[in-house]
Amino acid sequence: MPQAAGKPSFGKIALVGKLGSPEIAASLHELSAFLKKRGCEIFLEKETAQEIRERGLDYAAIGAKADLAIVIGGDGTLLAAARNLVRHHVPVVGVNLGRVGFMTDIGHRHMQDGIAAILEGRYKVEERTLLDAEILRGKESVLRTLALNDAVVSKGAQGRLIEFELKLDGEFVYSLRGDGVIVATPTGSTGYALSAQGPILHPSLPAFALVPLAPHTLSARPVSVSDKSVIEIHLKHAQEARAHFDGLALADLRDGDRLVLKRSADSARFVHPPGYKYFATLREKLGWSEVPAKPE
Numbered sequence: 001m002p003q004a005a006g007k008p009s010f011g012k013i014a015l016v017g018k019l020g021s022p023e024i025a026a027s028l029h030e031l032s033a034f035l036k037k038r039g040c041e042i043f044l045e046k047e048t049a050q051e052i053r054e055r056g057l058d059y060a061a062i063g064a065k066a067d068l069a070i071v072i073g074g075d076g077t078l079l080a081a082a083r084n085l086v087r088h089h090v091p092v093v094g095v096n097l098g099r100v101g102f103m104t105d106i107g108h109r110h111m112q113d114g115i116a117a118i119l120e121g122r123y124k125v126e127e128r129t130l131l132d133a134e135i136l137r138g139k140e141s142v143l144r145t146l147a148l149n150d151a152v153v154s155k156g157a158q159g160r161l162i163e164f165e166l167k168l169d170g171e172f173v174y175s176l177r178g179d180g181v182i183v184a185t186p187t188g189s190t191g192y193a194l195s196a197q198g199p200i201l202h203p204s205l206p207a208f209a210l211v212p213l214a215p216h217t218l219s220a221r222p223v224s225v226s227d228k229s230v231i232e233i234h235l236k237h238a239q240e241a242r243a244h245f246d247g248l249a250l251a252d253l254r255d256g257d258r259l260v261l262k263r264s265a266d267s268a269r270f271v272h273p274p275g276y277k278y279f280a281t282l283r284e285k286l287g288w289s290e291v292p293a294k295p296e
Contacts, residue, residue: 008119010068011283012041014057014090016081017048017098020074025052027097028070033110037042038119046082063088068271070095070115075103075191079246082268083130083148091125091269093118102190102285105276108268114273122274127204128187130264133245137257147245148268149188151261153253154180155214156240161216163237168229178215180241182232183208183261187268190282192247198222203278208261219273231261 009113013035017024029052032042043066049056062069063085069092071078085092094104095111106114117123131147154175155162162180164172184193186201189209194200198211199222212220225231234256235241241253253259282288 003291008038009121009123010040010119012043012065012067013044014043014062014066015048016045016069016071016073016077017049017051018077019051021073021097023038023097024048024072027095027111028052031070031095031111031115032073034115035119036114040119043169050063059088061092066090068093068118071104072108072111073097073104074101076247078103078249079148082128082270083146083246084265086148086266086268089269091270091271093123094271102281103131103270105266105281106273117273118271124276125270126203126270126272127267129185129206129243129269131183131185131208131261131266132264133243134260135243135251135253135257136260142257143243145245146264146266147188148185149191149246150182150184150214151194151243151245152180152182152192152258153241153243153259154278156238156242156252160239162235162239162241165234165236166210167232167234168225170230170232173223174220175236176212176215176217177221178217178220179213181213181233182211183233184211185227188246190285193222196222199224200282208263227263229239229262233259233261235259267290 026088042063046056046058072095082092095106111252133151134144135142161177163177165175182193186203189201193211196211198209207224209224210220235253238253238255244250
C-alpha cells in the first residue's frame with residue numbers, strides 16, 4: 001500500500017557498495033543525496049565507507065538500526081550483505097553494477113526511479129531459503145556458516161579426483177568420484193550450479209539441487225530434493241578437497257570429514273520494485289527469446 005506523502009516506507013537505510021569498484025563512490029554519493037532529500041537517515045557499511053574515506057557501521061550495528069539495505073554492485077555483493085543481515089531480519093534490494101545480476105534487479109540507470117518507487121510503498125518482499133552448513137571432524141564442529149546460493153565441495157590445487165558418499169536423512173544415496181558436488185538453493189540454481197548443467201529451481205520451490213561436478217561416471221545426474229532433507233557429504237578421499245559457501249567462506253577438508261547441510265530457520269528478504277518478474281529476469285539474463293507479439 002502506498003505511504004502517506006512525504007513519509008518513506010523505509011526511514012533508516014544502510015548503503016553497501018561493491019568493493020574496489022571505481023564507480024562506487026559516485027553512485028554512493030548520488031544515492032545518499034537522493035535518499036536524504038526523501039527524508040531518510042543513511043548509514044554506510046563499514047568496508048564500503050572505507051572505500052570512500054568515510055565512517056561506517058559494521059553489520060551488527062546496521063542490523064540494529066536499519067529498516068532496509070540498498071546494495072550497489074553485483075550478485076556477489078548482494079549475497080554477502082544478505083547473509084550478514086539475515087539474522088537481523090533487514091531486507092535488501094540490489095542496484096546492478098555487476099555483469100549478470102540475477103538478484104540485483106534495479107539497473108544503475110534506473111536507480112533513482114526504482115528506489116523512489118520502493119520508498120513510496122510500491123514494492124513486494126520475497127523470502128529466499130538459506131542453507132545451514134556445518135563441517136564435522138569426528139565429534140568436533142570445525143565450521144558453521146550460512147549459504148544463500150550454494151555449498152560446494154571441490155577438488156584442491158593438485159586437481160586430483162575426490163571421493164565422497166552422499167546421504168539424505170541418513171539414507172545412503174551414492175558414492176561418487178569426481179571434481180566435487182554443488183548443493184544449491186533455488187537462488188543459487190542460476191549460479192555455479194547452472195554452469196554445471198543443474199536445474200533452475202523457481203524461488204518458491206521448497207527444494208535443493210544436488211549437482212555433481214565432472215563425475216567419473218556417465219550415470220551421475222543432478223537431483224532435486226526436498227528442502228526438508230538433511231544432506232550429508234562424507235569425504236572418503238579428500239585429496240586436498242575444499243568446501244566453500246557462496247564462494248566466500250572456505251575450509252580445507254580431510255578424509256573422514258562430514259559436511260551437513262539443512263534448511264536454515266532464517267530466510268533472506270529481498271525487496272523488489274514494481275514490474276519485477278522472475279521469468280522476465282531469466283529471459284533477459286539468459287538470452288531467451290522474447291514474448292511473441294499478439295496477433296492483430
